[in-house]
Amino acid sequence: MRADAMFAQLVQWRRRLHANPELSFQEVETARYVAQILKTIPGMRIEVGVGLPTAVVGTLSSGSGPTIAIRADMDALPILEENDHDFRSHNEGVMHACGHDAHITIGLGTASLLSTCFQNREIQGTVKFLFQPAEEKADENGSTGAPYMIQAGVLAEVDCVIALHMSPEDQLGEVRVHDGYSMANVDVFEATVHGTGSHGAYPHLGTDPIWMLGPVLQALHGIVARRVSPLEAAVISIGSIKSGTASNVIPSEVTLNGTIRSYHPDVRKVLHIEMERAFSIITNLGGEYELTITPEDPSLKNSPEVNLLIKDAINAVYPDFTVIDTPFGLGGEDFAHMTQVVPGAMFFLGCAVNDGKIRDLHTPLFDIDEKVLPVGVSILTEAVTRFLADQILPE
Numbered sequence: 401m402r403a404d405a406m407f408a409q410l411v412q413w414r415r416r417l418h419a420n421p422e423l424s425f426q427e428v429e430t431a432r433y434v435a436q437i438l439k440t441i442p443g444m445r446i447e448v449g450v451g452l453p454t455a456v457v458g459t460l461s462s463g464s465g466p467t468i469a470i471r472a473d474m475d476a477l478p479i480l481e482e483n484d485h486d487f488r489s490h491n492e493g494v495m496h497a498c499g500h501d502a503h504i505t506i507g508l509g510t511a512s513l514l515s516t517c518f519q520n521r522e523i524q525g526t527v528k529f530l531f532q533p534a535e536e537k538a539d540e541n542g543s544t545g546a547p548y549m550i551q552a553g554v555l556a557e558v559d560c561v562i563a564l565h566m567s568p569e570d571q572l573g574e575v576r577v578h579d580g581y582s583m584a585n586v587d588v589f590e591a592t593v594h595g596t597g598s599h600g601a602y603p604h605l606g607t608d609p610i611w612m613l614g615p616v617l618q619a620l621h622g623i624v625a626r627r628v629s630p631l632e633a634a635v636i637s638i639g640s641i642k643s644g645t646a647s648n649v650i651p652s653e654v655t656l657n658g659t660i661r662s663y664h665p666d667v668r669k670v671l672h673i674e675m676e677r678a679f680s681i682i683t684n685l686g687g688e689y690e691l692t693i694t695p696e697d698p699s700l701k702n703s704p705e706v707n708l709l710i711k712d713a714i715n716a717v718y719p720d721f722t723v724i725d726t727p728f729g730l731g732g733e734d735f736a737h738m739t740q741v742v743p744g745a746m747f748f749l750g751c752a753v754n755d756g757k758i759r760d761l762h763t764p765l766f767d768i769d770e771k772v773l774p775v776g777v778s779i780l781t782e783a784v785t786r787f788l789a790d791q792i793l794p795e
Contacts, residue, residue, distance in 0.1 A: 421476030465525030499566030570750030
C-alpha cells in the first residue's frame with residue numbers, strides 16, 4: 401500500500417508533534433508546522449485562522465464534484481508525561497495524551513496521498529482537511545474549537561465529514577465503527593449551597609450547608625439509578641466539593657461541580673430536570689442554592705451511510721481487520737458539532753502498545769503503536785477516493 405511507503409515520514413511528523421504539544425487555543429507552533437507541511441503538497445490551497453487564529457484548513461479540488469472533509473484535532477492536555485522515549489514532551493506539564501499528534505499526522509499523510517490521486521486524475525471533487533484547535537477544553541464562552549470553525553463556514557458545501565480517533569484499549573487491526581449515538585452529551589454543572597454558618601459548638605444557632613448537602617448527594621447519585629431507564633446511558637459525577645476554613649467553624653456555604661453525561665437528548669433533559677429537583681431539597685432544610693448547568697458538546701451521532709463508506713474502505717484495504725460495532729463510551733467529542741451540521745462519522749482505531757503498561761487516553765503513559773499511522777492514512781484515503789469516485793451522497 402502507498403501509505404506503508406510513507407511510514408518513516410509519518411513517524412517523523414508524529415514524533416515532532418508529540419515532542420512539542422500545545423494546549424487548547426494555544427496551538428501556534430503546531431498550526432505553523434501543519435501549514436508548513438501542507439505547503440509542500442502539490443495542489444493544496446491553505447487557509448490559516450479560519451474561525452480561530454490557530455485553525456488550519458487545506459483544500460484539494462478538481463473544481464467539480466462532491467465535497468468531503470477530514471477533521472484532525474491538534475491540541476494537547478495539561479498532563480506531565482512519564483514516558484522516557486527521546487521524543488517525550490519538551491513542554492513540561494503539557495502532553496499529547498489523547499493521540500491528537502497521530503490524528504494530525506494521519507491527516508497530513510492522507511492529504512499527501514490524495515494530492516497524487518488528484519494529479520493523476522483518479523478522482524473528481526473536493527477534499528477539505530480541517531486541522532482543528534481546542535477539542536479538549538472550552539473557552540470562557542463555553543465553546544470548543546469545532547463550533548468556531550463551523551461558524552466560519554468550513555462545512556459550507558461539504559457533503560460529509562469523517563474523523564478518526566486513537567483507541568489504546570484496542571489492538572492494531574481492530575476498528576470501532578458504530579451507527580447513531582456513540583459518544584456522550586457533555587454538560588458541566590456548578591452549584592452553591594447557602595446556609596448561615598455558626599460556631600461549631602453551637603450548630604443549633606445557624607443553618608449548616610454541609611448537613612443540607614448530604615441528602616442532595618444521595619438524591620444526585622440516585623438519579624441515574626432510579627429516574628433513567630436502565631437501557632439508557634447516563635452518568636452524573638461530582639468532581640469537587642469545597643467548604644470551610646477551620647475545624648470549629650460551620651461554614652456559610654458549600655460549592656461543588658461535576659459532569660453530566662448522556663446519549664439521547666431526551667435523557668439529557670431528564671437529567672437536568674432531576675438535578676434541579678434534587679437541589680430543591682435545600683429549601684426545605686432552611687437553605688438556599690444556585691445551580692448552573694452549562695452544555696458543552698452534544699452527543700456524537702454517527703451517520704450509518706458514512707459509516708458504511710468507512711467499513712467498505714476498511715474491508716477493501718484491510719480485509720482481515722476486525723470491525724467492532726459498539727458505542728465508544730461516555731467520553732465527549734466536539735466533532736459531534738460537525739455531525740449535527742452535515743452527515744458524518746468518527747471511527748476508533750486500535751493502537752495498543754502491549755508492553756504491560758497501562759497507556760490509556762488522558763494518562764501520563766499514553767502511547768501508540770506507530771504502525772497505526774499508515775493504517776489510518778490508508779483507510780481515510782480509500783474512503784475519500786471511494787466517495788469521490790462513486791459520488792455517493794449520504795442521505
